[in-house]
Amino acid sequence: MDFPRETLMDLHKRMVRIRLFEEAAGRLAEGAKLPGFLHLYVGEEAVASGVCAALTDHDQITSTHRGHGHLVAKGGDFRRMMAELMGKATGYNNGKGGSMHICDLDLGMLGANGIVGAGAPIAVGAAFADKYRGDGNVAVAFFGDGATNIGAFHEAANMACALQLPIVFACENNEYGEFTPRDKTMAITDIVDRAQGYGMPGVIVDGMDVVAVHEAAVEAVARARAGGGPSLIEAKTYRFYNHHGVQNLGLKYRTDEEVELWKQRDPIFTFESRMIDAGIATAADFEAVWAEWRAAIDDAIAFAEESPLPTVDQITQGVYTTRQTTEVPA
Amino acid sequence: MDFPRETLMDLHKRMVRIRLFEEAAGRLAEGAKLPGFLHLYVGEEAVASGVCAALTDHDQITSTHRGHGHLVAKGGDFRRMMAELMGKATGYNNGKGGSMHICDLDLGMLGANGIVGAGAPIAVGAAFADKYRGDGNVAVAFFGDGATNIGAFHEAANMACALQLPIVFACENNEYGEFTPRDKTMAITDIVDRAQGYGMPGVIVDGMDVVAVHEAAVEAVARARAGGGPSLIEAKTYRFYNHHGVQNLGLKYRTDEEVELWKQRDPIFTFESRMIDAGIATAADFEAVWAEWRAAIDDAIAFAEESPLPTVDQITQGVYTTRQTTEVPA
Amino acid sequence: MSEERSLTYVAAFNEAVRQAMEADPDVFVAGEDVGAFGGVFGTFGGLQKAFGERRVVDTPISEQAIIGLGLGAAVSGLRPIVDLMFMDFICVAMDQIVNQAAKLKYMFGGKATVPLTITTAGGAGLSAAAQHSQSLEALLCHIPGLKVVYPSNPYDVKGLMTACIREDNPTVFIKHKRLLGMSGVVPEEPYEIPLGSARVAREGTDVTVVAWGRMANEALAAAEKLAADGISCEVIDPRTLQPLDIDTIVESTRKTNRVVVVHEAVKFGGLGAEVAAEIQEAAFDHLDAPVSRIGAPFSPVPFSPALESGYVPDAKRIAAEIRDLVARPLVGS
Amino acid sequence: MSEERSLTYVAAFNEAVRQAMEADPDVFVAGEDVGAFGGVFGTFGGLQKAFGERRVVDTPISEQAIIGLGLGAAVSGLRPIVDLMFMDFICVAMDQIVNQAAKLKYMFGGKATVPLTITTAGGAGLSAAAQHSQSLEALLCHIPGLKVVYPSNPYDVKGLMTACIREDNPTVFIKHKRLLGMSGVVPEEPYEIPLGSARVAREGTDVTVVAWGRMANEALAAAEKLAADGISCEVIDPRTLQPLDIDTIVESTRKTNRVVVVHEAVKFGGLGAEVAAEIQEAAFDHLDAPVSRIGAPFSPVPFSPALESGYVPDAKRIAAEIRDLVARPLVGS
Numbered sequence A, B: 001m002d003f004p005r006e007t008l009m010d011l012h013k014r015m016v017r018i019r020l021f022e023e024a025a026g027r028l029a030e031g032a033k034l035p036g037f038l039h040l041y042v043g044e045e046a047v048a049s050g051v052c053a054a055l056t057d058h059d060q061i062t063s064t065h066r067g068h069g070h071l072v073a074k075g076g077d078f079r080r081m082m083a084e085l086m087g088k089a090t091g092y093n094n095g096k097g098g099s100m101h102i103c104d105l106d107l108g109m110l111g112a113n114g115i116v117g118a119g120a121p122i123a124v125g126a127a128f129a130d131k132y133r134g135d136g137n138v139a140v141a142f143f144g145d146g147a148t149n150i151g152a153f154h155e156a157a158n159m160a161c162a163l164q165l166p167i168v169f170a171c172e173n174n175e176y177g178e179f180t181p182r183d184k185t186m187a188i189t190d191i192v193d194r195a196q197g198y199g200m201p202g203v204i205v206d207g208m209d210v211v212a213v214h215e216a217a218v219e220a221v222a223r224a225r226a227g228g229g230p231s232l233i234e235a236k237t238y239r240f241y242n243h244h245g246v247q248n249l250g251l252k253y254r255t256d257e258e259v260e261l262w263k264q265r266d267p268i269f270t271f272e273s274r275m276i277d278a279g280i281a282t283a284a285d286f287e288a289v290w291a292e293w294r295a296a297i298d299d300a301i302a303f304a305e306e307s308p309l310p311t312v313d314q315i316t317q318g319v320y321t322t323r324q325t326t327e328v329p330a
Numbered sequence C, D: 001m002s003e004e005r006s007l008t009y010v011a012a013f014n015e016a017v018r019q020a021m022e023a024d025p026d027v028f029v030a031g032e033d034v035g036a037f038g039g040v041f042g043t044f045g046g047l048q049k050a051f052g053e054r055r056v057v058d059t060p061i062s063e064q065a066i067i068g069l070g071l072g073a074a075v076s077g078l079r080p081i082v083d084l085m086f087m088d089f090i091c092v093a094m095d096q097i098v099n100q101a102a103k104l105k106y107m108f109g110g111k112a113t114v115p116l117t118i119t120t121a122g123g124a125g126l127s128a129a130a131q132h133s134q135s136l137e138a139l140l141c142h143i144p145g146l147k148v149v150y151p152s153n154p155y156d157v158k159g160l161m162t163a164c165i166r167e168d169n170p171t172v173f174i175k176h177k178r179l180l181g182m183s184g185v186v187p188e189e190p191y192e193i194p195l196g197s198a199r200v201a202r203e204g205t206d207v208t209v210v211a212w213g214r215m216a217n218e219a220l221a222a223a224e225k226l227a228a229d230g231i232s233c234e235v236i237d238p239r240t241l242q243p244l245d246i247d248t249i250v251e252s253t254r255k256t257n258r259v260v261v262v263h264e265a266v267k268f269g270g271l272g273a274e275v276a277a278e279i280q281e282a283a284f285d286h287l288d289a290p291v292s293r294i295g296a297p298f299s300p301v302p303f304s305p306a307l308e309s310g311y312v313p314d315a316k317r318i319a320a321e322i323r324d325l326v327a328r329p330l331v332g333s
């Protein structure tokens, strides 16, 4: 824990915000208050938090179907997120995107994505723009272990290395793609083994340890900013709930024991214990954080519930950007 | 040269056949006698020959845009090949495929392919069928260095490893994709560095040395047949002519010196010298081979030139396989 | 009686696959989560248990390689069923579908046989947003070499899926996500519905409604409504979109003289345009009004149910369109 | 005079890109072989020399990542031109085009701007066979969020390419491979042809011919032939296929009462179906004959010139179709 207390408390805050948002979303979904699919980030909070804490608002990220965690970690606004999940006009995407497309361009969050792996090439484009402008910004592509089996990931990783772009590939290896374990879909154990095939450094970190993730991210981001090119971070992590929805135990594809074992490594609670043990913060400090953001969640839910639905006249709006073109010369 | 003389002479024959076919095709193209694109295999003969000599007719291969070499190495018939290149009705594909789709299913040659990398997933399917039937056959996917940057290659390599299929990935690394050198399009030097990211063994061989290629192929094919799964062979090689067509020297994207240097390592002539030096064969033995196949080429060209063109009524034939379906029950 | 047995759409699909696998050892299934989990829509439920991991194969998330696996195995003599979870994902594998599977036989001079079945799930209505809700049949039907089906009910599901598996050409079988739970009578024995044969789902005299997938059912509901008002609709469900049974449609047009084509896909450039263009060509002198088309507006599928419900055509909109069409005065009158 | 200057189709393209790069430092080019080599068709010739490796970027053979590179850079404020060598390769990158680039703005609630230009080369006639000869515009035009152009001559190339680069939405610019060497008058100064404006390429009174890409020129040749026989053709080149300037087409239809739509793509499910369907809807009472369509037969593009020449529509076939159409008796007469 070589980071200043402020940094550590910031990491904690990001994780707590994700957890609270996701648990609330889960409850709302169980109460049939959220339409569509819901892929919760609970259990993986240390990854998005540890990485995004190394970024500024000008550093852009691309995300996955499991994207709320990334947006919250980037500073996403609960109200607009909750409203979007409910399909309200006040949501981040005016109700047009929902959970799988949630975004905030001002925060550099280029959208959750419903297509596995498809965010990675877009992050390459963002990183290209950074290098092109020489603005010192970097891009981060988040993706799962399963996503590394799809062509788009491969092309993005190789192109980023070929063009030496300022980008970090952040893999959330939670050992499953939907309901299928990793060993059915690849013959390797560590995603990081793919890095050398592109010519970039790769590192494995404990994805349940936000400090370890943050350390690795700070290093990779610094390398990218300094013109050192891409790198890959593989965070070993686990989702506590189901692939989508909230059911966790009792589904046949993972044993209850496995889920319980990982839950004992809860990234937030273990972090709090370590901080308390190290005398950096007290239980009361943490409780204050939870309380603050719990209130913010309640506020966001109320805001979202009271918000108007979009109206059908808006269906065909926002497809194209309108601009006046000049006329043909005579 | 641990192989029996018969094997060595067979390797030689395959290379000579490719060389003669390709040189003839090149001359015809220069004389505007061949329609369409032409990607010659000259310079790379050792790769297709060394690999295909390790296969039976029941082992299937997929190929690339540079596919004549693979078909000849698999035993392709000059007459039907030449007729196809001329767009004649007697060609392998009845004039419907041409150079970029030339194939012989009876020889296990599942087609040249106009889409870079697209043959690899098809080879995975062929290997799947082999494993499914337990027939002991294997599949080989040929592809270039440039093709390893495309998603289809990646997905194929990973899936083959995940399913432990009997397949060999044979990379012809000729250092260029069209007119762009490898170092502009990837940050690694050796394609073989990608193998471990899929969990398969990989080996680099001198692609100008047919014996080295054959040795590696025999080993990889044996492993696949024995249920040991996929492997990757990277053959370092070079095309003597242009990406398409025949012009070789004087194009700006490669120096004349580079081309000349590689030509001194001609896979056929260096092999002949070594054989003669080792007392395994004489110059006369080799000349007989050249003469035999030179005659066969002349015959094939005559056959192709005399062959009829397909007729327009055939345009819409061969799109679908026709079969009588049974009726709906009353 | 076995004919009276009722099955859901998804169970009818499952039974077709199961019976085909029992009958033919060369039939196998591959795709994401199709094995132990039985497919995210339950379509392949129980098959791995029945037939083992050799014949029901979980794959990596690699849509290009999934199609390639099927194509390579098909051309090698097996009869693969490969699954792309959502229809939107055909775009991820488009090269293998359009440039490889569809064209391989033809490029090879007609010398190959490609008995490949690609299954997927299309359609909106689950608030699944722009990348999980599309009906992209128009993209596939334009490609020579493919056959495409989009069934509207359990009976057709079983008969068409059986036909697809037995078919010697690449077929794309599109389930509609919102019909998975629909029940209907499904015979127990295997049966085929020939690809390319439309079904006259309801006979009528005033107007012909051509509709497929879930829209066929919406069209039937609209027809029911309109019957009360004395408007008699003939509803035709083509079932197979490629090849398209245009003869049945034209024959009906000659009788009713007015046609509405309905699909869930975006109207512009949708397959409805082809249907309309062919009708006006083949039955020009029989039309009392232009062929009318109903489809989604020109936008991606929106997420919010408040928007999506206005985006997807329904019985109400179909009925209103038919009323307008029937009310259209003849030229000169 | 500068207006009298003649350029080839490919040089007009090159000049549009060059001038846009001079005017706007945010414009860059990326694609396979576009840099040192200048593109396999010479379309980007000399640009890397003029603007450096930073702005003219050779990429790996990675079509998905090429589109992603453009999309990510566009949404980050640059104005990318990314090249897919052959139009057939859009299938390799279809997800990035259809599910990402086309939909990103909408999915984000309209809050993004995506000034992305995708360039590619379509069309048959070079014996390049089934995977290097397609015209797949119908696949793109069906997708809300994209704009699509397919110019038939050097003047339109420069004006449309300039418009595409300046456009704030994803556009697909399709060059026709067989027109690259075509010469025509091209003004030196930069100019835009507004996307969505058709060109009446020839005025006439007896029949309207709607044709794009190389077929527009074949249609003009057919019109020339027919003029000698006293048949007066109005030829309309829509130039932009999405958005489609249907008003100009309908207006012409109201005048001529007969229409032939011609494209090089496969007829079934081609964009011609949409044009025909819209015409019969908007001008039903003005049509003296069904809207007729000419397109490729239902097969992949064959390799042999002996087959390909019968596959691709040409002036002769267009003229024959027009003759038939004009000869068609009116109903009841």
Ligand SMILES: Cc1ncc(C[n+]2csc(CCOP(=O)(O)OP(=O)(O)O)c2C)c(N)n1
Pocket: A065, A066, A114, A115, A116, A143, A144, A145, A146, A147, A148, A172, A174, A176, A177, A178, A243, C032, C061, C063, C085, C089, C092
């Ligand atoms: C191209 C594509 N294929 C399949 C899916 C369906 N799908 C959604 S999430 C998912 C699993 C992704 O696994 P991973 O990348 O490990 O991410 P995780 O869900 O574990 O966070 C799959 C298969 C999809 N959305 N897109």
Ligand SMILES: Cc1ncc(C[n+]2csc(CCOP(=O)(O)OP(=O)(O)O)c2C)c(N)n1
Pocket: B065, B066, B114, B115, B116, B143, B144, B145, B146, B147, B148, B172, B174, B176, B177, B178, B243, D032, D061, D063, D085, D089, D092
């Ligand atoms: C998907 C796709 N992208 C681009 C091309 C154009 N193209 C044809 S061959 C080639 C180069 C291939 O390089 P490599 O794989 O190294 O094979 P080589 O030609 O060197 O044998 C390219 C880019 C193509 N045919 N398909």
Ligand SMILES: [Mg+2]
Pocket: A144, A145, A146, A172, A173, A174, A175, A176, A177, A178
């Ligand atoms: Mg995972």
Ligand SMILES: [Mg+2]
Pocket: B144, B145, B146, B172, B173, B174, B175, B176, B177, B178
């Ligand atoms: Mg190469």
